[in-house]
Amino acid sequence: MYKALRIGNLTAKLPIIQGGMGVGISLSSLAGAVSAKGGIGVISTAQIGFTEPDFDRNPLEANLRMIGEHIKRARKLAPSGILGVNIMVATQNYARYVKEAIKNGIDLIISGAGLPTELPEIAKGSRTKLVPIVSSLKAASVIFKMWDRKNNVAPDAIIIEGPKAGGHLGFHPEELEHIDDAAYDEEIKSIIALTKDYETKYGKEIPVIVAGGIENKQDMEHYFSIGADGIQVATKFVTTEECDADIKYKQAYINCKEEDIMIVKSPVGMPGRAMKNAFMERAGLGRIPIKHCHNCIKTCNPAETPYCITDALANAARGNLDEALLFCGANAYKEDRIRTVQDVLDDFFA
Structure with missing residues (x-):
């Protein structure tokens, strides 16, 4: 009840x-x-x-x-x-x-x-x-x-x-x-x-x-x-x-498996939970340079941050999954x- x-x-x-x-x-x-x-x-x-x-x-x-x-x-x-x-x-x-x-x-x-x-x-x-x-x-x-x-x-x-x-x-x-x-x-x-x-x-x-x-x-x-x-x-x-x-973002949840969910280091300075994808693989190999600063986070230094979190999350919302940070909960694979x-x-x- x-x-x-x-x-x-x-x-x-x-x-x-x-x-x-x-x-x-x-x-x-x-x-x-x-x-x-x-x-x-x-x-x-x-x-x-x-x-x-x-x-x-x-x-x-x-x-x-x-x-x-x-x-x-x-x-x-x-x-x-x-x-x-x-x-x-x-x-x-x-x-x-x-x-x-x-x-x-x-x-x-x-x-x-x-x-x-x-x-x-x-x-x-x-x-x-x-x-x-x-x-x-x-x-x-x-x-x-x-x-x-x-x-x-x-x-x-x-x-x-x-x-x-x-x-x-x-x-x-x-x-x-x-x-x-x-x-x-x-x-x-x-x-x-x-x-x-x-x-x-x-x-x-x-x-x-x-x-x-x-x-x-x-x-x-x-x-x-x-x-x-x-x-x-x-x-x-x-x-x-x-x-x-975007429907492609929703579909990523539907297609994901339990082993696709990982802990990532966010430019915000906190750990986060997200799905493995091409973008996360590239981020793991080294820094992805920022083309334009969107002044989003107090702690971000554009010259040092591993990637632009605004661009990565906006790409997720737009369905551009290969350039996206796909945040999700631990049970996303169940959807x-x-x-x-x-x-x-x-x-x-x-």
Whole structure:
């Protein structure tokens, strides 16, 4: 059994958040569809303006413009649904992205790929709910303590992204090669216990959402049994009709085998999970020079980075697979056909 997911004054009928996937994988079409069906749909702001004609000249302006545009489009699909954006802490001009999303009436901001210690100050005075992503008790402790001390607030919810998630991961590579599910369950329980302390201090509910490799109702109910309030799912939504990515990207998931999934080193400075392909083979042989910098990540040095992550991820969204970084979750190989968002939701809530 499941209950509605309440984040402050927002109530999602289904306790599921669709994970944010950039560049261009979870935009307004996917987010709007999930929101319309009773979940929480999430738009990734990572280089969200990559299809705009002025993107190469003015990436920041193109991205900020399309944050508003995609929120507007998703609202048309789900007028009464709940919508979020995923904004990476590592993003250049992070504060501008947060303020633009708030200006356009977004319901919640989910933030990871770094610790969003400054998020409460940036969002001060808004009604937007703030949801940090953590992978460890240590990271959760830092966020709770800093938000409490500097801003006298606590998160509105917290997402725990486990080692089976896709994209950028908050783990050491060796931890990802040898995943101990039982040990990580204990980490989740510790984070939940910490969250309870701050619920008591602030007199509010702080739901805990678990993410990473959640495949079916049995997985979901396992996490509910250890104290989680909701789940976040991303990979399973890629192979849906509503997903914003090119059909070739979706087909790559359908065609992939378990042995095709690997841990890669991202230019962001974090390990990630992706599929083997011609691009990853070339990247393994040496640096792929950057033709044009898109000013995406704070930590990127164009003269040294192994390849341009913007180009690699944009190529994935466009279906140019031989030039693409194909991020995916640990269970991507289990997706074997194109379905609908409703089909995916039925895996958990039918």
